[in-house]
Amino acid sequence: GDSVTQMEGPVTLSEEAFLTINCTYTATGYPSLFWYVQYPGEGLQLLLKATKADDKGSNKGFEATYRKETTSFHLEKGSVQVSDSAVYFCALSDEGRLYFGRGTQLTVWP
């Protein structure tokens, strides 16, 4: 069945450091891939998405590329800020059903 595996946290970085959060997936069909972000006490917000192989999603300095050959959708940002501290979820959508990874807690220190 469909599933998502993402890097376990927590991840702690200094401001302006480079961020990578790994995400790999297993899917029977041709899924769309998403990254969502959750700030404390809030719901999830869509960060970026990619709907087919080799697509790159980007938003607010974050990027992720849909790699079908490695079944991956790693999240990257070149220079993190304190305000990026949150939990990040990788997810795939197959026939409209969302499958989530367990989330990665990111803390950025000034």
Next chain:
Amino acid sequence: DGGITQSPKYLFRKEGQNVTLSCEQNLNHDAMYWYRQDPGQGLRLIYYSQIVNDFQKGDIAEGYSVSREKKESFPLTVTSAQKNPTAFYLCASSIKRLHSNQPQHFGDGTRLSIL
């Protein structure tokens, strides 16, 4: 502004009591979903609905019930049969369920605790 409103933000349940969590959306979305979030885990699907008067069980439906009498509303009842209801509950909606490239939009959640 369009969005999803969940209420209340915090809810307490006594043993043997049913409680209902509200979810309202004004995005004109057809599909709505309920998820449960526990610490260190991803979101798990409880129930979903593609259209009014229709809904299906997700992965962890036991101890929960839903209704979809209006397009805008998808309330979740946590029954006394749910033995471990303490969790953060998230409601979401999307344009249509079968469109995989359309993202789901989430409310701010309800935190349910047992007294």
